[in-house]
Amino acid sequence: MRSNKLTVTVGVILVAIFFLLLFTFQVRQTEVVVVTTFDKPTRFVQEPGLGIKWPYPIQKLYHFDKRIQNFEDDFEETYTSDNFNLLAMVYVGWTIKDPQQFFNSFPAGTPEAAQPALKGLIRSSKNAVMGQHTFADFISTDPKQLKFVQIEKEILDDIRAQALQKYGINVEFLGIKKLGLPESVTQKVFDRMTAERQREVEKLKAQGDGEAIRIKSAADRDRDTLLADADAKATAIRGQADAEAAKSFEVFKDHPELAVLLLKLNSLETTLKDRSTLILDERTPPFDLLRGVNSTNR
DSSP: OHHHHHHHHHHHHHHHHHHHHEEEEOOOEEEEEEEEEEEEEEEEEOEEEEEEOOOTTEEEEEEESSOOEEEOOOEEEEEEESEEEEEEEEEEEEESOOOOHHHHOOOOOOOOHHHHHHHHOOOOOOOHHHHOOEEEEEEEEGGGGGHHHHHHHHHHHHHHHHHHHHHSSEEEEEEEEEOOOOHHHHHHHHHHHHHHHHHHHEOOOHHHHHHHHHHHHHHOOOOOOOHHHHHHHHHHHHHHHHHHHHHHHHHHHHOHHHHHHHHHHHHHHHTTTTTOOOOOTTTTTEEEGGGTTTHHHH
């Protein structure tokens, strides 16, 4: 009797589990579930938990991953507005924003199914935006000329609107992963970079020459100022000396014999400052002052 009750209990539990598996489904935190009735979408469940459904084939379930999906386009050739060739690769991160639109576009519901459509959008937007910018916006010796952030934003804005409208996809971020140059334009780029560097050298040289001229002009002005100050001081000193000399001339005017005596003594001192033997006429000035010196000493 007890074994019959156990068998019935186990059977009831198994039937309950079977019905649960048949009529319920689970939605995970990281996914969106699309429920179709006779292959037509009728519900989109985004909240995690347990849901109820009719068994297959009345209703089917499609599980879409709503986490951010990463994707890179091909490393392809494009043209700038000044007709330079560039090789560019762009990466994007996207999520499912509108499950119904995404399901209508990609019934398989896998990221791989959406990649060809995204690749086409990226190629079109990338070529359109890069074609509006010059080569110097991508590659330049002057960091201020580079416009990577602006170009990435322009491509993102263009793709985001189209992807949401056509496929229910929200492009979360976009960036330029790689840039390259075809061999046909590499030498042209090097020549252009060399020319830019030469222009920078000439600019710096001109600035240096201008600074040298400015410094030399300032030094010349300072020299002229110092010379003018020195000439003014010398003139003042000469004026004072002339004034003092004028006072002496007034004394000599009153005592001319003193002036003659002083002139003779000065000439005599100049002549006899070195040891020398002189043969002279004692009557010749200023040597007439020496007459009688030897006799007096004796």
